Amino acid sequence: MVNExxxxxxxxxxxxxxxxxxxxxxxGELRSYQLKEVIQSxxxxxxxxxxxxxxxxxxxxxxxxxxDFIAFHYLKYSLSAxxxxxxxxxxxxISNIVGFEALSGGAIRYRFYSHWGxxxxxxxxxxxxxxxxxxxxxxxVGGVTFLIKPLxxxxxxxxxxxxxxxxxxxxxxxxxxxxxxxxxxxxxxRIRGKTFAIPSLNSxxxxxxxxxxxxxFAAAVLYILLPNNNPLTYPGFFGIYLLAMIATIxxxxxxxxxxxxxxxLLLLPKSINSAAALGSLLAFRAVYYLLPFLMAVVLLGGYExxxxxxxxx
Numbered sequence: 001m002v003n004e005x006x007x008x009x010x011x012x013x014x015x016x017x018x019x020x021x022x023x024x025x026x027x028g029e030l031r032s033y034q035l036k037e038v039i040q041s042x043x044x045x046x047x048x049x050x051x052x053x054x055x056x057x058x059x060x061x062x063x064x065x066x067x068d069f070i071a072f073h074y075l076k077y078s079l080s081a082x083x084x085x086x087x088x089x090x091x092x093x094i095s096n097i098v099g100f101e102a103l104s105g106g107a108i109r110y111r112f113y114s115h116w117g118x119x120x121x122x123x124x125x126x127x128x129x130x131x132x133x134x135x136x137x138x139x140x141v142g143g144v145t146f147l148i149k150p151l152x153x154x155x156x157x158x159x160x161x162x163x164x165x166x167x168x169x170x171x172x173x174x175x176x177x178x179x180x181x182x183x184x185x186x187x188x189x190r191i192r193g194k195t196f197a198i199p200s201l202n203s204x205x206x207x208x209x210x211x212x213x214x215x216x217f218a219a220a221v222l223y224i225l226l227p228n229n230n231p232l233t234y235p236g237f238f239g240i241y242l243l244a245m246i247a248t249i250x251x252x253x254x255x256x257x258x259x260x261x262x263x264x265l266l267l268l269p270k271s272i273n274s275a276a277a278l279g280s281l282l283a284f285r286a287v288y289y290l291l292p293f294l295m296a297v298v299l300l301g302g303y304e305x306x307x308x309x310x311x312x313x
Contacts, residue, residue: 044276045283053287060221061089065085067130067134070207074200090300094300109126139174142171143169143170143172179205222264222281222288227276
């Protein structure tokens, strides 16, 4: 218990250290460029690409909302599709900016679902199911990607591997072990006196499929915004995006600000101008993080106003 408390207290400082290191590396990468070049690169992104990026962002957020669909279906609890989509979108948009998804997403889900009569235990199970879906999908997609196209890992991450290949093996081992557990064990799992229900094999496969689309559409948002001289194919870029997101998760920096950009810039081909790439990354932040966040704040505010006036359903 003491160790857990100590770890929880140190995590914010660990994230701060990672952020400082990444900002230092980022400044070194961009030292040769001027702010004007970055702004010009941002303005140079064609309108049709921005439109495509917004379309991919919408599909990614829709896929994320489907995590809760699968959870409610597995728990055999009926709730309208519109309500689930609304909550899924708001949770994802806000937690992407605020960070601490389990806390911020859990609070928002409880706020909405409890008002609609969903029992607290069911809400807790939905949240646990959603977190499981996220990690299961990341391990499955990352495992396959890193085995097919293992990337050379930047030294900045200070990982004990030279390439992402061992990470892919570890990820797939976890996923396969989990699927086997779902297939053979029908009774709840008890760990340290706590009971954990094991999802069915069909539900677990559905989790992986939905998460695959979520990650694929999210990566497509940034890929479509990269400069015209980008030599990477989408599958080649996908592994870079996943590795940057994994570094973001490890860093505990809200939104991975600075960490995500640093890893992307370090792994992109040298033929891509760093200032132009940073312009694309800023556009990605605006499309995938800021725009949904503003929409979620408006939706959340509108819901609270309706509820205050007694018309919230």
